[in-house]
Amino acid sequence: MSDTNLLEKLKTIVEPYVQNKEAFSTISEETDFINDLKINSANLIDVALDVEDEFDIMIENDDMDKMLTVKSSLEVIEQKLAEK
Amino acid sequence: MSAQEIISKLPYSDPFLFVDELSSISENEITGSYLFKRNMPFYDGHFKGNPITPGVILTECMAQIGVVCLGIFLMGDKLGENPKIAMTSTDIHFLNPVLPDEKVIVTSTKEYFRFGKLKCHVTMTNEEGEEVCNGFISGMIFQ
Numbered sequence: 001m002s003d004t005n006l007l008e009k010l011k012t013i014v015e016p017y018v019q020n021k022e023a024f025s026t027i028s029e030e031t032d033f034i035n036d037l038k039i040n041s042a043n044l045i046d047v048a049l050d051v052e053d054e055f056d057i058m059i060e061n062d063d064m065d066k067m068l069t070v071k072s073s074l075e076v077i078e079q080k081l082a083e084k
Numbered sequence: 085m086s087a088q089e090i091i092s093k094l095p096y097s098d099p100f101l102f103v104d105e106l107s108s109i110s111e112n113e114i115t116g117s118y119l120f121k122r123n124m125p126f127y128d129g130h131f132k133g134n135p136i137t138p139g140v141i142l143t144e145c146m147a148q149i150g151v152v153c154l155g156i157f158l159m160g161d162k163l164g165e166n167p168k169i170a171m172t173s174t175d176i177h178f179l180n181p182v183l184p185d186e187k188v189i190v191t192s193t194k195e196y197f198r199f200g201k202l203k204c205h206v207t208m209t210n211e212e213g214e215e216v217c218n219g220f221i222s223g224m225i226f227q
Contacts (some may be wrong), residue, residue, distance in 0.1 A: 040172065040227065041172075042172030042201055042222060042224055043173075044171060045198060045199045045200075045201045049196065049198060050196075061199065064162075064199050068173070
């Protein structure tokens with residue numbers, strides 16, 4: 001799966017939980033879920049669970065701790081997909 | 085963990101404890117009840133001359149039985165001395181009023197418990213078996 005394809009899928013997953021729609025319109029790898037998109041920590045867990053369903057992967061506690069930005073989330077997803 | 089142990093671990097007390105009994109508890113489902121007593125202070129103002137249990141109080145009752153009690157059971161031995169808990173979202177629909185001196189029965193089914201977040205589908209019924217309210221409640225525990 002190409003990087004842009006992954007990013008598009010992640011954007012679709014994240015969108016329902018975004019409080020700051022303006023920051024979402026300019027989303028990039030550097031975007032921080034909590035500080036930029038204003039997603040609360042409880043909904044961050046829903047993002048992780050939706051990522052699990054979409055990519056058929058298992059997110060562990062360590063992965064969850066990392067998934068705070070677009071970039072680190074894509075890294076976790078790519079790593080999990082490579083391990084499959 | 086017994087029902088009495090779970091209730092003793094709840095971080096609430098009068099006048100904000102809305103759990104009387106827990107009748108069944110499992111990994112996936114919990115059922116409990118609470119009696120809304122006529123002398124509770126909010127009835128004086130909600131509404132003037134027409135006491136009806138506020139929806140926020142019904143929601144709190146559903147959260148205490150359906151999410152916090154179930155969460156304490158699911159945490160088991162892993163529960164620390166002074167855990168910090170927070171309600172993180174609610175999506176509740178109200179169908180019937182609860183009047184003073186009415187007993188309600190709350191049943192909650194676990195949707196998931198992951199990364200410290202417990203999401204449940206919760207239903208409240210009255211003693212006639214009529215549905216009072218239902219919906220989803222989520223909460224988190226920070227150890």
